[in-house]
Amino acid sequence: MTPVLTELTVGDVxxxxxxxxxxxxxxxYAGASGDFNAIHYRDDVAxxxxxxxxxxxxxxxxxxxxxxxxDWVGDPARVLDYQVRFTRPVFVDVIEGATVSxxxxxxxxxxxxxxxxxxxxxxxxGATVLGKAQARVNLA
Amino acid sequence: xxxxxxxRVFPPVAPYxxxxxxxxxxxxxxxxxxxxxxxxxAARAAGHHDVVAPPTFAVVVQEAxxxxxxxxxxxxxxFTRVVHGDQxxxxxxxxxxxxxxxxxxxxxxxxxxGGHSMVxxxxxxxxxxxxxxxxxxxxxxxxxxx
Numbered sequence: 576m577t578p579v580l581t582e583l584t585v586g587d588v589x590x591x592x593x594x595x596x597x598x599x600x601x602x603x604y605a606g607a608s609g610d611f612n613a614i615h616y617r618d619d620v621a622x623x624x625x626x627x628x629x630x631x632x633x634x635x636x637x638x639x640x641x642x643x644x645x646d647w648v649g650d651p652a653r654v655l656d657y658q659v660r661f662t663r664p665v666f667v668d669v670i671e672g673a674t675v676s677x678x679x680x681x682x683x684x685x686x687x688x689x690x691x692x693x694x695x696x697x698x699x700x701g702a703t704v705l706g707k708a709q710a711r712v713n714l715a
Numbered sequence: 716x717x718x719x720x721x722x723r724v725f726p727p728v729a730p731y732x733x734x735x736x737x738x739x740x741x742x743x744x745x746x747x748x749x750x751x752x753x754x755x756x757a758a759r760a761a762g763h764h765d766v767v768a769p770p771t772f773a774v775v776v777q778e779a780x781x782x783x784x785x786x787x788x789x790x791x792x793x794f795t796r797v798v799h800g801d802q803x804x805x806x807x808x809x810x811x812x813x814x815x816x817x818x819x820x821x822x823x824x825x826x827x828x829g830g831h832s833m834v835x836x837x838x839x840x841x842x843x844x845x846x847x848x849x850x851x852x853x854x855x856x857x858x859x860x861x
Contacts, residue, residue, distance in 0.1 A: 594746055607737075607744035608775055624795070633799050638745030638771040645769070650751055650761050651809060654770040658803035658852075707801075710770070 577649055580714040583681050583691060590643035590679040596631055596665070597672040604635040618669070630664040631673065636704060637661075640677050640697045644710050647679065653713045655690065660706035665699045675699050682709060689715035716832040716857055717791045718825050720784075725820040728779040730843070735812035737775075738768045745769050758811075765812035773804050773840060777851040780820035780838040792834070792857055800833060801854040807847045815843040818851075830859035 578589070601615045610632055613620040618628045637659045645651045667673045675697060682694035695708035735755070742752040747769045750757035758766045785794050810816070817840070824835040838851045 600744075604744040607741045609778060634771060634774050634802065635745065637802060638747075638769060641770050642746050642748070645747065645749055649749075651747070651749055651767045651769055652751070652761070652763065654806070654809075656803070656805045657770045658801065660801045661799050 577653075578647060578691075578714055580684060580686060580689060580691060583684055585681050585684060587681045588678060589681060589693065590647040590677070592643040592677050594639050594675045594677070595672055596635075596667050596675060598629065598667060598669055600672075601629065601631055601635065601667060604632050604638075608632065608634060610634065626664065626666075628666055628668070630666050631675075633661040636665055636675060636697065637708075639675065640695050640705060640708060641710050643677050644679050644693050644695070644712060648712050648714065654710055655713050656711040657709070659695075659697075659708040661704075662706040663699070663702055663704045665704055673699055675704070679710075689713060716825060716834060717789050720787070720790055720822045720834065721825040723787075723822045725780065725783050725787075727817050727819045728783065729817075731776045731779075731816045731818070733768065733772075733776075733810055733812050733814040733816065735766055738766045738772065738810075738812050741772050741775065742766075742769055745771060755812075763809070763811050768810040768812075770804055770806075771802075772810055773849045773851045774802070776810075776816050776818050776840055777838040777853070780818045781836060781853060781855075783820055784822065784834070784836055792855075796858045798856045798858065799853065800856040801852075803852040804849055805852070806849045810848060814848070816840050816848060817843075823852075832857040832859070 683692040
């Protein structure tokens, strides 16, 4: 069932999810996306550019963060526009991995255009890792 | 970075053919579990020709245009100092398996901020008929000398 725009209120939490990432997740994303930057799979390379270790691809974090919204609206085609700012790295420990948490709230409602803006709070270790993370979804 | 890059439009990159298995592979990688991303029958039942790509899949098509920017001989962009600042995708219609997509890059803005440079690159992606599908916009931050 597609959510009904007139039943939404700004501030409503519409979806929440946790994504446990491991080094395997990063290798899988590297292969799927074609982004083979070694800072996403080699600690020595990450450390040589001043990072504490391997970090997730920003585009992996962006890609997974919108999935709770896709599941809520029921069809990936309903996502009209999606933007983020990359503000903090997600370091993925070789043993512990990393868990990225997503909370999706209604940020704005445009009844005329049948569009809701969903604002995402995306955190790792209690700190936000994406800024101005917003998806506009078609609820016509 | 060369400020004269602002406004530059690059030649279109070679067309990208969206494969069904590639959409599935990318979907698994971004934890997309919706059947419309994986199952052609579910996609068709929802009114699509084939499986629908996740919203960030356009980055795979955009990538070749960013490579053009970084390789521009007079661009002066040091790849080792580039950090991804912002990313946006604006869709006219979703990307579906079977699409043949062509991306064209334009540099829309060059700014300096506290010793760093910021370049905004807009890749306009159209289908085989030339109709707009999605525009992928990246802001890259090039760190200055430390």
